[in-house]
Structures are given as C-alpha cells and as structure tokens.
Amino acid sequence: xxxxxxxxxxxxxxxxxxxxxxxxxxxxxxxxxxxxxxxxxxxxxxxxxxxxxxxxxxxxxxxxxxxxxxxxxxxxxxxxxxxxxxxxxxxxxxxxxxxxxxxxxxxxxxxxxxxxxxxxxxxxxxxxxxxxxxxxxxxxxxxxxxxxxxxxxxxxxxxxxxxxxxxxxxxxxxxxxxxxxxxxxxxxxxxxxxxxxxxxxxxxxxxxxxxxxxxxxxxxxxxxxxxxxxxxxxxxxxxxxxxxxxxxxxxxxxxxxxxxxxxxxxxxxxxxxxxxxxxxxxxxxxxxxxxxxxxxxxxxxxxxxxxxxxxxxxxxxxxxxxxxxxxxxxxxxxxxxxxxxxxxxxxxxxxxxxxxxxxxxxxxxxxxxxxxxxxxxxxxxxxxxxxxxxxxxxxxxxxxxxxxxxxxxxxxxxxxxxxxxxxxxxxxxxxxxxxxxxxxxxxxxxxxxxxxxxxxxxxxxxxxxxxxxxxxxxxxxxxxxxx
Amino acid sequence: xxxxxxxxxxxxxxxxxxxxxxxxxxxxxxxxxxxxxxxxxxxxxxxxxxxxxxxxxxxxxxxxxxxxxxxxxxxxxxxxxxxxxxxxxxxxxxxxxxxxxxxxxxxxxxxxxxxxxxxxxxxxxxxxxxxxxxxxxxxxxxxxxxxxxxxxxxxxxxxxxxxxxxxxxxxxxxxxxxxxxxxxxxxxxxxxxxxxxxxxxxxxxxxxxxxxxxxxxxxxxxxxxxxxxxxxxxxxxxxxxxxxxxxxxxxxxxxxxx
Ligand SMILES: Nc1ncnc2c1ncn2[C@@H]1O[C@H](COP(=O)(O)OP(=O)(O)OP(=O)(O)O)[C@@H](O)[C@H]1O
Ligand SMILES: [Mg+2]
Numbered sequence: 001x002x003x004x005x006x007x008x009x010x011x012x013x014x015x016x017x018x019x020x021x022x023x024x025x026x027x028x029x030x031x032x033x034x035x036x037x038x039x040x041x042x043x044x045x046x047x048x049x050x051x052x053x054x055x056x057x058x059x060x061x062x063x064x065x066x067x068x069x070x071x072x073x074x075x076x077x078x079x080x081x082x083x084x085x086x087x088x089x090x091x092x093x094x095x096x097x098x099x100x101x102x103x104x105x106x107x108x109x110x111x112x113x114x115x116x117x118x119x120x121x122x123x124x125x126x127x128x129x130x131x132x133x134x135x136x137x138x139x140x141x142x143x144x145x146x147x148x149x150x151x152x153x154x155x156x157x158x159x160x161x162x163x164x165x166x167x168x169x170x171x172x173x174x175x176x177x178x179x180x181x182x183x184x185x186x187x188x189x190x191x192x193x194x195x196x197x198x199x200x201x202x203x204x205x206x207x208x209x210x211x212x213x214x215x216x217x218x219x220x221x222x223x224x225x226x227x228x229x230x231x232x233x234x235x236x237x238x239x240x241x242x243x244x245x246x247x248x249x250x251x252x253x254x255x256x257x258x259x260x261x262x263x264x265x266x267x268x269x270x271x272x273x274x275x276x277x278x279x280x281x282x283x284x285x286x287x288x289x290x291x292x293x294x295x296x297x298x299x300x301x302x303x304x305x306x307x308x309x310x311x312x313x314x315x316x317x318x319x320x321x322x323x324x325x326x327x328x329x330x331x332x333x334x335x336x337x338x339x340x341x342x343x344x345x346x347x348x349x350x351x352x353x354x355x356x357x358x359x360x361x362x363x364x365x366x367x368x369x370x371x372x373x374x375x376x377x378x379x380x381x382x383x384x385x386x387x388x389x390x391x392x393x394x395x396x397x398x399x400x401x402x403x404x405x406x407x408x409x410x411x412x413x414x415x416x417x418x419x420x421x422x423x424x425x426x427x428x429x430x431x432x433x434x435x436x437x438x439x440x441x442x443x444x445x446x447x448x449x450x451x452x453x454x455x456x457x458x459x460x461x462x463x464x465x466x467x468x469x470x471x472x473x474x475x476x477x478x479x480x481x482x483x
Numbered sequence: 484x485x486x487x488x489x490x491x492x493x494x495x496x497x498x499x500x501x502x503x504x505x506x507x508x509x510x511x512x513x514x515x516x517x518x519x520x521x522x523x524x525x526x527x528x529x530x531x532x533x534x535x536x537x538x539x540x541x542x543x544x545x546x547x548x549x550x551x552x553x554x555x556x557x558x559x560x561x562x563x564x565x566x567x568x569x570x571x572x573x574x575x576x577x578x579x580x581x582x583x584x585x586x587x588x589x590x591x592x593x594x595x596x597x598x599x600x601x602x603x604x605x606x607x608x609x610x611x612x613x614x615x616x617x618x619x620x621x622x623x624x625x626x627x628x629x630x631x632x633x634x635x636x637x638x639x640x641x642x643x644x645x646x647x648x649x650x651x652x653x654x655x656x657x658x659x660x661x662x663x664x665x666x667x668x669x670x671x672x673x674x675x676x677x678x679x680x681x682x683x684x685x686x687x688x689x690x691x692x693x694x695x696x697x698x699x700x701x702x703x704x705x706x707x708x709x710x711x712x713x714x715x716x717x718x719x720x721x722x723x724x725x726x727x728x729x730x731x732x733x734x735x736x737x738x739x740x741x
Binding site for chain 1: 547548549572575576578579580582584585586587588589590599600603604648649652
C-alpha cells in the first residue's frame with residue numbers, strides 16, 4: 001500500500017503544477033484537506049438513473065445534426081418496438097387467458113368452442129384458446145397410450161428424478177455427491193424397471209456368465225496389482241481389473257432387470273407424449289456428454305489409431321442428418337439383424353439420438369480443450385499427475401467451464417430435436433399433440449392453435465430452464481476463480 | 484519397487500542426481516541440443532544462462548520429459564529417462580519445476596493448488612497434505628493467501644505459490660525456467676529471496692535465469708549455452724571475472740553492460 005502512495009504522489013504533483021499559488025517550494029504541492037465526497041448525480045442512481053442509463057441516454061444527445069438524427073431515430077424505433085411488443089403480448093394473453101374458454105361443464109365438447117355462426121354459443125369473430133380440449137386430451141399429450149391405471153409409475157419416476165435432481169442442485173444440502181452418483185447409476189435402472197415393468201427374459205446363464213467373467217477379470221487385476229504379472233501385461237491386468245468391475249455392474253443391472261416386481265409390462269410402443277420427449281432428451285443429454293468428452297479427448301490424443309477412429313466417428317455422425325439416422329435405425333437396422341431379433345424401436349432411436357449429439361458435443365468440448373493454455377498441461381505434467389488425473393482435475397474442469405454455453409446449446413438442440421422421432425412412428429410430445437387434432441369430437445378452428453401453443457410452452461419451459469441454470473452455473477464458476 | 488541397476492557403465496553414483504550423456508535433440512530439422520554432457524551432484528546449485536533461443540529451456544525441460552530427447556542418455560535420481568511411463572512418473576515425483584508464467588491452476592485455490600499433487604500422486608491423506616501445503620506456504624511467506632485464487636494474487640505472490648506447489652512434493656531437484664522474467668521489477672526481489680533461502684537450505688537447483696546477482700550469490704557453477712551447446716561452465720567468480728570463450732565475453736558484456 002505504502003509503495004503505491006509513493007508512486008502516485010509525483011503524478012499529482014505534475015497535474016497540479018499549473019496552480020501557482022499552491023506551490024510549496026519544498027514539496028511542489030501538498031493537499032492539506034481531503035477532497036469532499038460528493039453524492040452521485042441523479043443520472044447514476046435510483047429508478048431515474050436506471051431509466052436514464054438504459055433508455056434515455058441513447059436518445060438525449062442533440063449536440064449536432066447527426067447526433068440529433070440519431071437520437072430521433074433511436075426514440076422512434078424504441079416507440080415502435082414498444083408498440084409492437086404491447087400489441088403482440090396483449091394479443092397472446094387475450095388468446096390464451098382473457099377470451100379463452102376455460103370449462104365445458106355441460107360436456108358439449110367441440111360445441112363449447114364454437115361461435116354462433118359455427119353452431120355454438122360464442123359471439124361471432126371469437127378466436128381464442130379452447131382449454132377443455134386440452135383438458136380432455138391431457139393424459140394423451142403427457143403420457144401417450146400408457147395405461148391409465150399405471151400412470152403412478154410414470155409420476156413416481158418423475159417425482160424421484162425431480163427430487164434427486166433438486167437435491168443435487170441445491171448447494172446447502174449435505175451428501176450432494178452421493179445423491180448425484182445415485183441419480184446417475186441407480187436411478188436409470190429404477191426408472192427403466194418402473195416404466196417398462198422389468199422382468200425381461202434374460203437367462204440366468206447370461207447373468208451367471210457375466211458374473212464369472214467379471215470375477216475372473218477382477219482376479220487378473222488383483223494379480224497385476226500384487227506384482228505377479230510383469231511388464232506391459234501388468235498394465236493390461238490393471239485394465240482388466242477395472243473392466244471386471246464394470247462387467248459385474250452390468251451383470252447386476254441385468255439381474256435387476258430379470259427380477260419380476262409384479263409390475264405389468266408396458267411396451268414402449270404405448271409410451272408417448274411428454275414421457276417420450278423426456279426419456280429421449282434426458283437419456284440423450286446424460287449419455288452424450290461423457291461420450292462427447294471421451295471423443296474429444298480421443299480426437300486430440302497422441303495415439304494415431306484413437307485419433308483416427310474418433311475423427312471418423314465424429315465426422316460421420318455430424319455429416320448425416322438426424323432424420324436419416326432415425327430412418328436408418330428404424331428401417332435399415334432390422335435388415336441387418338438376424339431373423340427374430342427385434343430390439344425395441346425406442347431403444348434404437350435413443351441410441352441414434354445419443355450418438356448424434358455426442359458427435360456435436362465432442363466438437364464443443366474440443367473447442368474448450370483448445371482454449372486451455374499449454375502451460376496448464378505442463379504444470380500438471382510437472383507435478384507428476386497422470387494423463388487421466390490431469391484431464392479430470394486440471395484440464396476438463398477449465399475446458400468445460402469455458403464451453404458451458406456451447407454444451408447447453410447442444411442440450412437444447414437435442415431437446416428440441418427429439419420432436420423428430422415422431423417421423424419413425426414414436427409419439428413424442430409434438431406427435432401426440434398432433435394426433436389429438438385428428439379427433440373430430442373436438443374439431444374447432446382453434447383446436448390446432450391451442451394444441452401447438454401447449455406444445456410450444458412445454459418445450460419453452462424446459463429449454464428456458466436449462467438456459468437459466470447454465471447462466472447461473474457460469475456466474476458461479478466465474479465467481480470462484482476469477483479475481 | 485524395482486531399483487534400476489546402478490552399474491559402473493552408467494557412471495551414476497549415489498551423489499549424482501542428474502547425468503546427461505551425449506544428449507541431442509531436434510525440433511524437426513532444427514538441432515536444438517547438441518552433444519550435451521552434464522552431471523549435477525546432490526546439493527549443487529547450477530545457473531544456466533545464454534542468449535535467447537540457445538536451448539536453455541529445452542535443456543531443463545528434457546530433465547522431466549516435458550520435451551523428449553532423441554539421442555543420448557539422461558539419468559535423473561538414478562532412473563533412466565526413456566519411453567517407460569513408470570520411469571517418467573517416478574522422475575516427475577522427484578523433480579519440481581517452476582515456470583516463467585507460473586502455470587498455477589486458476590480454478591483451484593492456492594491451498595488446493597499445493598495439495599493436489601501430494602494427494603493424487605503421493606497418496607498423502609488430506610489432512611497431512613494440508614499441513615504440508617501450509618508449511619511450504621508459510622515458508623514462501625504467503626500463508627494468509629491460502630484460500631484465495633491465483634487470479635487474485637500479484638505476479639510475485641503467484642510465483643512464490645508456484646515454488647511452494649513444487650516443494651509440496653518434497654522433490655530432490657528443483658528446476659527453474661526464468662522464474663523472474665515475467666515479473667515487474669519490484670516483485671523480482673521477493674521471488675529471488677525465496678530462491679536464495681531455498682538454496683541456503685541445501686536444495687539441489689538448476690536455474691535458467693539472467694539474474695547475475697543471484698548467480699554470484701548462490702550458484703556453485705554457472706553454465707553458459709549458445710546454439711544448443713554448453714560453451715563454458717565454471718564457478719561464478721571465475722565465470723564472471725575471467726570468461727574464457729569469446730562468446731561468453733560478448734554475452735556478458737551485453738548483459739552486464741547496462
Ligand atoms: N516446440 C518447439 N518446436 C519447434 N521449435 C522449438 C520448440 N520449442 C523451442 N523451439 C526452438 O528451439 C530453440 C531453443 O528454444 P528454448 O526455448 O530452449 O530457448 P531458450 O534458451 O530458453 O530461450 P529464451 O531465453 O528465449 O527462453 C529456439 O530457437 C526455439 O525457437
Ligand atoms: Mg526459455
């Protein structure tokens with residue numbers, strides 16, 4: 001601090017030299033009293049300050065002809081945009097709320113939303129949302145053909161997922177890490193069992209075989225750790241040990257899937273609406289991020305084979321439209337399968353969507369990796385961290401923070417692209433809503449508008465939520481490590 | 484742990500910590516290190532100087548495999564530096580490095596920067612790692628900044644953290660690559676003071692630096708490099724007062740001339 005004062009002093013001297021009466025022959029200039037602290041002008045604080053800075057500052061300069069022109073232009077366009085916004089928003093509110101038909105107590109169905117001209121009771125020229133239609137179709141829009149008696153299973157899945165997700169996101173709660181791990185490991189298995197009913201026909205032989213294979217691999221890993229396996233095979237043994245645990249985990253998941261929980265099996269063909277959209281989007285989002293990270297690391301790897309494979313993979317999936325991928329999954333894939341093997345259409349679409357967005361994710365993450373200074377890699381190497389340690393602890397945390405906007409962009413894109421699965425006969429939110437429009441019992445001129453409005457609002461809520469959360473994360477991460 | 488064989492053929496005895504024999508390195512066509520022979524004893528303080536681009540950084544970066552040499556042998560702490568990842572890991576555990584641009588990890592606090600390697604590489608328990616980190620942060624005189632982030636510190640403080648981070652691994656050898664040349668003049672002294680203290684404690688150090696005062700004060704040996712070769716090495720007094728080669732004389736006159 002003191003040093004700063006010494007440095008600053010000569011500057012003041014030169015600035016004030018012009019005032020001759022203040023000059024002390026020895027010191028040049030010495031301030032005897034502190035300059036007073038003055039309150040800020042009204043243009044800096046309060047509501048007027050805000051209004052001035054954000055709105056009027058840009059249109060209050062009339063100093064010259066060009067400045068006047070600019071001010072007038074800004075004022076005019078501000079007024080125009082304001083007018084446009086007010087009319088549009090009031091129109092929307094009127095359509096969705098004020099003029100809308102809210103109830104259909106007499107069970108008139110389409111007639112409840114007809115004007116006099118059309119044979120109903122509403123005034124001619126009426127044009128607004130017909131909510132009883134949505135109310136009648138809500139179950140189909142949200143759950144598709146999922147049996148009504150079993151809707152509790154879907155709701156329970158939502159509630160569990162939402163609860164755990166909220167737990168992970170609220171920072172004051174304890175055990176957030178454990179809940180997060182459960183959310184990524186146990187929850188998907190539970191959700192699968194709850195939604196499908198479980199009790200898949202998996203032979204005990206498969207499960208037993210996987211268990212034995214896993215145990216064997218773990219044993220090899222143990223031997224390697226104890227030093228019984230030498231040289232390059234030692235590393236292979238360690239890899240085998242890790243794979244062994246994965247195989248055991250896989251066997252455990254298979255075993256859970258094989259258990260009969262006495263839930264009615266519900267074919268994925270009966271799933272639909274928001275349920276499908278969420279299943280496809282969330283699986284895609286959760287699986288594509290780690291896959292994308294691995295692909296990005298592989299593409300920047302020093303191993304030519306890994307680099308080549310990852311590059312080919314990424315370029316292939318990026319070069320093919322998602323619609324083509326979905327068509328291939330639904331039409332082409334069965335042709336290559338042996339007769340009788342028929343794996344679930346939804347699963348095929350899920351894999352297609354995941355791989356597709358993993359390729360995009362990989363490029364986003366690669367951008368982040370490229371922004372990391374070479375010194376960070378060297379710093380991590382120099383303290384002795386291994387490749388995976390330095391990636392996990394040093395490089396990825398920084399790289400991913402840099403590209404949060406890009407990652408969330410890909411997530412949002414994926415969420416909206418799920419609407420494409422309706423092309424291969426899976427009734428996602430949009431598909432389900434569209435199919436309700438075919439119901440003649442509700443046929444009115446506003447039927448389509450109302451249905452699409454609901455779909456748009458649901459999509460918007462989810463995407464906007466992701467966007468806001470990402471901005472919150474960005475701010476939080478920036479706060480923690482920038483000065 | 485299989486101890487690498489210390490045969491006479493390697494000419495590595497217990498006292499020697501670094502031994503480079505006929506080391507050559509190329510960047511593509513460019514021959515950066517030419518026939519380097521260098522042996523450093525435990526506890527020795529070496530200063531490496533020379534004109535820009537003469538290969539000083541490359542030389543010390545070869546000692547912990549930040550750069551790969553193509554020809555010749557390098558032994559560090561009795562371990563041969565070759566393509567074996569195990570050897571490289573073992574050497575990096577024993578060799579600390581301080582960079583010109585600090586290379587602290589900006590997303591971790593000062594304390595976490597220092598605890599990271601002991602925890603993950605040495606498998607030190609967390610509490611003990613924290614103790615070690617605070618010990619070395621105290622030694623470089625910034626324990627009170629432990630919870631801050633690198634971006635909130637001045638350059639001199641960051642460089643001292645970088646030194647503490649390297650020391651937390653309790654290395655046998657410290658490499659410094661122009662640790663003061665990215666700093667404002669007023670901060671150079673605090674970093675040099677830290678390095679002098681470290682030298683006085685008996686740490687083996689190889690420093691690339693143009694701080695000739697520091698070289699005179701602590702170095703046991705000054706090495707002058709030009710065009711990828713070691714041109715001259717001598718004790719500091721003799722090196723500065725009575726340089727042998729014309730290239731050294733020219734370099735010294737340029738660097739001390741103003
Ligand atoms: N990764 C690289 N690829 C190609 N050439 C390189 C690379 N790193 C360094 N060089 C070249 O090798 C030569 C020696 O570089 P080095 O960084 O070792 O010099 P230096 O003596 O440390 O110089 P300075 O005092 O400027 O730091 C320089 O000519 C440099 O251009
Ligand atoms: Mg250098």
